[in-house]
Amino acid sequence: MKKVTLYLLITTIFFASCAKDEIVPPVTEEQCIAQTSNPAGRSYSNDSVIVFNCTSKHCGIIPLSTKNYWVYEDSIFSDGVLQKVQLDTLRYSTTYKSLSDGLVWWQASMDIGLPETLYANDSTLFSISDRVFMPDVKDAKKEYGLFAGDSLRYLANFEDAAAQGRSLKISGNFKTPAGSFNDYLYFEKNARNYRKDQVYFEPGIGVLKYIQEKAPMGTRFLKLQQISTLVSYHIE
Numbered sequence: 001m002k003k004v005t006l007y008l009l010i011t012t013i014f015f016a017s018c019a020k021d022e023i024v025p026p027v028t029e030e031q032c033i034a035q036t037s038n039p040a041g042r043s044y045s046n047d048s049v050i051v052f053n054c055t056s057k058h059c060g061i062i063p064l065s066t067k068n069y070w071v072y073e074d075s076i077f078s079d080g081v082l083q084k085v086q087l088d089t090l091r092y093s094t095t096y097k098s099l100s101d102g103l104v105w106w107q108a109s110m111d112i113g114l115p116e117t118l119y120a121n122d123s124t125l126f127s128i129s130d131r132v133f134m135p136d137v138k139d140a141k142k143e144y145g146l147f148a149g150d151s152l153r154y155l156a157n158f159e160d161a162a163a164q165g166r167s168l169k170i171s172g173n174f175k176t177p178a179g180s181f182n183d184y185l186y187f188e189k190n191a192r193n194y195r196k197d198q199v200y201f202e203p204g205i206g207v208l209k210y211i212q213e214k215a216p217m218g219t220r221f222l223k224l225q226q227i228s229t230l231v232s233y234h235i236e
Contacts, residue, residue, distance in 0.1 A: 038121065072087070073177070091109060198211040
């Protein structure tokens with residue numbers, strides 16, 4: 001009887017020890033920081049926009065984090081003639097902070113129709129870039145975003161070339177190798193006889209497809225230069 005009791009006691013201790021080892025503490029998900037500021041029209045001196053190591057993630061019309069990435073199939077053309085097809089990865093791994101307002105600006109690793117360096121709140125994408133003929137000053141402006149109503153037209157530009165902007169809300173299905181997306185946005189920027197960009201955008205995800213056309217030097221006719229299609233993405 002004593003042997004049986006000792007055996008049961010040892011067995012109980014053994015299983016209790018195993019159960020204790022198997023307890024895994026719950027993983028606490030990092031909360032994203034909501035962005036609400038509207039920096040449109042603000043100006044910054046160059047020395048007030050500094051390199052900043054951002055370790056947090058920002059949620060908004062496009063989710064931004066150094067851990068996020070988007071993979072695109074890029075078809076590269078030379079004035080309408082297909083040159084190559086390749087896979088490229090979009091990351092926002094370089095960040096800056098504008099000291100006067102504390103905003104974090106994210107720099108893209110590739111051209112996908114959005115501002116090269118941007119800030120995103122819950123409804124709008126903003127760009128920051130050097131002022132034309134005044135490289136010591138950076139200007140922030142609204143680029144693309146959600147809007148009231150069914151469509152929107154506005155003045156835009158490609159650097160120093162004036163362009164006409166257009167935004168549409170599209171209720172429908174847009175399919176890419178990354179999946180099917182509903183109720184997406186269409187952004188268009190068109191400088192007649194110079195350049196035309198088309199961006200298909202899913203709020204909360206990013207660019208689904210980007211098409212760039214540009215007139216070769218010395219001509220006035222647009223030729224296809226790039227088509228980028230979302231293949232996969234990772235958002236934390």
